[in-house]
Amino acid sequence: MLTRTMIIAPLWALSSVLFLTDFCAGADIITDIADDKCRSLTSCSSCLDKPDCTWCVTKSLCTKNHCGNDNIIFPKNVEALMSGKTFCPRVVESNPDLTFKSGKKDIISVKITQIYLYMAFTPWKCKINLNGKETIHPAVLIADSVYCESLELRNESENPFTEGSVTVLWDYNKAFDGSQRFKVCRCDLQPTCVACK
Incomplete structure (x- = not known):
């Protein structure tokens, strides 16, 4: 009853x-x-x-x-x-000279700190800002680094290199403080670039 x-x-x-x-x-x-x-x-x-x-x-x-x-x-x-x-959960910019070859597929890794346990079980993403455009790519957290899915980075400018940055997102859209900066070289314009060797 x-x-x-x-x-x-x-x-x-x-x-x-x-x-x-x-x-x-x-x-x-x-x-x-x-x-x-x-x-x-x-x-x-x-x-x-x-x-x-x-x-x-x-x-x-x-x-x-x-x-x-x-x-x-x-x-x-x-x-x-x-x-x-x-x-604060944040990006630790471990390599200020991170450089990639334009047109080549690569994996970007970003070191982070202050990872709270429950964050590990949420989806991870990389928000990449390059050539004035923002794109979001799937990522995976392994230990204290986030690895962005392999993607082709392209220097669309007429300059030997262009700069970009990666912001780490957890739980779909929550951002860690800071970002990892990187450069993308055009080997036809700058053959001495470290990524072209």
Whole structure:
């Protein structure tokens, strides 16, 4: 036999809840976000430059201490287990002279740090900015490096080399801070380029 139970909350408890048009994930703190200036900041490091902002790692969101049950990174001035930019998920630019041969397929690897365990089980992607265009490619995380799927990098300019960058994305569209820069050489214009040997 099924019975119905009705829970009646006291009126004073309901009066403190604000209803929002913004999304709300499980266990989030419901609050008025209209005056939350932190939300306009899109990277962990820029977020933590502001003394009253915190970075919600799982949501990849800067907010005014409204992360709910998320992993929270506090600004350096706050005494907490995770405070300061050193805890930000970010790219470690390990090779500033990374160079590729134009027209050749290659795999780009990007070293990252502050990888939280749950990130490893999400899809990984590389956002490549080259020749003024952005493209997104599948990637895989192995240890502390992300390997972008093999792709053909092309220097479409009339210059001996062009510069590009790779941004690492996890969970489809959440970006690690920073990027790995690289160059693409045209061997017909610069035969001494290291990638042409």
